[in-house]
Amino acid sequence: MITDLTVTVAAEPPPDWDDTIEPEQAFAKAAWLTLFDGRTSAERVWFALRRNGVLVAGMPGHVQREPSGYPLLDVDLLNPVTSPFLDQAGPADPVTSPGLELPCLWLVMPGLTTFTIGPGAADPATGARLVDAIERWAASQGFATVIAPYTSAQDTALSSALAGAGWIDVPLTEEAWLVVPAGGWAEHLATLPQHRRKQLRRERRHLAEAGVVTGLARPDELDACARLLVQQRTKYGRLTTLDQERAQLDRLRRLADHVVVVARAGQDGSPLSFVLFSVLGADWHAMATGTDYTDERANRAYFEVLFYAATDHAAAAGARRICYGHGTVEAKRRRGCDMVGVTAWLSGSGDAERRAQVARAWKERG
Incomplete structure (x- = not known):
């Protein structure tokens, strides 16, 4: 039975964090997260679900209290007037296109990806417990917005957990993979x-x-x-x-x-x-x-x-595979890449109608 959630608010993760990470998930390692230095707040959060003290699932987070100036990790990511993914949809009405609220908790890693680490990552029940724990902690800290911005459609366990918890989905872009x-x-x-x-x-x-x-x-x-x-x-x-x-x-x-x-x-x-x-x-x-x-x-x-x-x-x-990330979708598709949907999921203790409005404005652009 999973008995506890530990939340570490510090530059460094819990001592056993890196030990649970598979080679293909190395973006979640502490050293990789330093790539965000200067682009996101220095406030890092490490969420870890444990069973008898052993980490079974976890996810890192970053705190944003002011505009970051880095468009791929900023609350205007989903603003359909200013988003860096503008080329993938039609025009939007700026009057009905608000940005997300601050403060914001970002669940994201380098490579612009969002996933769960640990041996329980693929288990839907464990994913649901982790999402619930993150949401409760974020509410206790007053985060108006919580965003899992780059969640792959292939990560069905995490996507299912976020959907089951009532998070709002925003189809953001596609990620390109080439099977070698x-x-x-x-x-x-x-x-x-x-x-x-x-x-x-x-x-x-x-x-x-x-x-x-x-x-x-x-x-x-x-x-x-x-x-x-x-x-x-x-x-x-x-x-x-x-x-x-x-x-x-x-x-x-x-x-x-x-x-x-x-x-x-x-x-x-x-x-x-x-x-x-x-x-x-x-x-x-x-x-x-x-x-x-x-x-x-x-x-x-x-x-x-x-x-x-x-x-x-x-x-x-x-x-086995090459990942070409987001953007320039057609050029990658023409060269035989497999395109995988990437969704931004939204929650938080702020204005729920505003988050819904952001999602509607984004979806109406297609």
């Missing part, structure tokens, strides 16, 4: 429609004719990759510096085994595009990418390192 066949990109390509195969072969041929070659990054190219990352951030309106992006790449490289795939302008040329993949068990996750948008070859080079060459490297390493 033993034969790499050529084997995957053979599964796509004929017209798509011709298009992608032509794309790769033009890139090769332009003298672009791909491979794994050399140590002396990582600074150039950081410069490309600055270009990527700037293109999408993120203010950053070279020092910040160097530090981010260094953090990612220290956190887990990783593979950096690079497209170069010639065998010894400078990088045109790169992707850093974090290796979590049998899964690869695309965690950082940058492209030289001043070069006309760059767009094709981006797809080469992200999909085609990456699938070959992943197959050679024995990887």
